[in-house]
Amino acid sequence: MANNGHAKLMFTTRELAKFLNVHINTVRRWSDQGIIKSYRMGPRGDRRFSRDDVLGFLADTMQQPQVKVSP
Numbered sequence: 651m652a653n654n655g656h657a658k659l660m661f662t663t664r665e666l667a668k669f670l671n672v673h674i675n676t677v678r679r680w681s682d683q684g685i686i687k688s689y690r691m692g693p694r695g696d697r698r699f700s701r702d703d704v705l706g707f708l709a710d711t712m713q714q715p716q717v718k719v720s721p
Contacts, residue, residue, distance in 0.1 A: 660689075661699040669704075 663681075667674040681688040681697055686707045688697040 659701050661701070661704060663697045663699075666699050666704065 661669065663674055663677050667677045670677070677686070677699075678697070680686045681699075686699065687703045688699050690696070691698050
């Protein structure tokens with residue numbers, strides 16, 4: 651499939667954990683709790699996270715300096 655010069659629009663769970671500098675289980679927990687939106691792909695139901703949703707999550711987090719996003 652051609653990329654057409656567009657940036658990658660979806661993160662895997664591992665890629666997002668690395669990008670956010672958190673443990674992969676933290677990303678899974680946030681997904682399960684609805685803190686960050688995920689999409690299930692393929693027969694195994696692997697999670698994918700859209701770039702726009704991740705940017706929205708970061709913007710929301712930055713606007714609320716004392717928000718605790720994990721227990």
